[in-house]
Amino acid sequence: MGSISTRRLAKELRELSLECPTGIKILSANDFHTWRLSIEVMGDSLYQGQVFALQFIFDAQYPIASPEVTFVSDEHYKAPIHPHVYSNGHICASILGTEWSPILSVAAVCVTMQSMLASCKKLERPPDNDRYVRHAPKSPKNTRFVYDDDTV
Template sequence: MTTSCVPSRKALSKITTNRLQKELVEWQMNPPTGFKHKVTDNLQRWIIEVIGAPGNLYANDTYQLQVDFPEHYPMESPQVIFLHPAPMHPHIYSNGHICLDILYDSWSPAMTVSSICINILSMLSSSTEK
């Protein structure tokens, strides 16, 4: 099922599908603290709720991340953005795009959705201005 507002995507490779299914099972058994995966039937797009860690500027604030996986994940990095309203942060653009090196030049196939989330929460937690 496609609609005009959803960009068409190539089908996931078998390697990608297997990797994402494995990550999803691991997430369900041991989710990273401060994150909740919103269950859908779309393995290629995950919606993740982020709850700001206690003791920082974003404590208890709730945001949503959208993670879109390319055809050849994990060899290619996923696109990770904050859905509106995005947190006010020096490394997050108003359109929700995140300036974080692991999502671009420093991407490694060893990274997982959980490790991405932990890095994003660390980025939020270390901010001294909102």
């Protein structure tokens, strides 16, 4: 991992350890490659009372390049049913792709995911979920998502 990436992740982890945004908790961050954080949507929403886990995978290009971010599905967590979240956990969100900026952080991504879930009006998968999941690359960073709907 590059020294810029390591320094940045050390700073972000220190800040998150001291004070996470409301509804966000560190589940694991034992190295500078893979972190897991839980997110809970605060307030009245379709996801009230549910907790989800996000996995962040960082490479040496972080923060210049976005991390790989997916919702986790395992024995403790399930990916939310949402028009921008595929059943394999891949997320179609412009801030993880074309709108990524090095000023964004792990906390900012988590808060954005909370906001995305909070604004959801209908529990449904993306219309192409089955086809996408069948042919999806392992990393969502290898997908060229089309960001055409920011209303959910």
